[in-house]
Amino acid sequence: MGTPCHFALFELQPSFDLDLDQLATRYRELARGVHPDRFADASEREQRLALEQSASLNEAYQTLKSPPKRARYLLALNGGELPLEVTVHDPEFLLQQMELREELEDLQDSADLNGVAVFKRRLKAAQDELNQSFAACWNDAAQRERAERLMRRMQFLDKLTYEVRQLEERLDD
């Protein structure tokens, strides 16, 4: 785990609930401060420092703005890093995922843009619900297992969101 923590870079306390607009504004301000252009005339050491700061800032921002990445990061802060590549056995949820993928295939076959819009709304609602559940339990050591399961589910839904975007692009062409 790099120091200082991603949240500290933004002068925030570790928390799952974040104002993403505020985070983006703060990121732009901070990024300006360490932009390489500002250090064109500085010493080599200062330039290198600025570059490092810029990279950690970017990494922190990418992690914090994504709910599953933020969730995984919070769990790592609380009790050790969780592997990225794992096999999950979460039968009901996985069955649901499979059905959603099948639905998405059907939407692709029928080129149903309205259907895609409805699908997106349902997906967003499921993500909001998942985020709320995670926010309520991640900081409770007794619910660690549940928080991990919810984080993994977020990762699946994140990937599904990506698939939906891909489909939209294909249908737009």
Next chain:
Amino acid sequence: MAYSEKVIDHYENPRNVGKMDAEDPDVGTGMVGAPACGDVMRLQIKVNDAGIIEDAKFKTYGCGSAIASSSLATEWMKGKTLDEAETIKNTQLAEELALPPVKIHCSVLAEDAIKAAVRDYKQKKGLI
């Protein structure tokens, strides 16, 4: 990513894609997922009275390597006993398909799916 010929073959002509009745007492279902890439894999086996896997089906949403790994797994399981099927290792799948290191986890997922399907069947039959 350059896929090996075997991966492409399984990807373009997947063997044994399909679904069995998960409620059938002779069917074992393994459902596994890889959250980071969002892959979902369902592998099912139908076992006859002699304890031989007489049929296997799969459905995988994921990359070419995940599809090829599960396709190959169903091919290899057919005709085997449960114990034999359980000895199939991800390294064998990965080697046969010439998976690159970054795709090894796809074969791990397939091995985990085999184990989950066998476990589900054994649980149904009260064997474990």
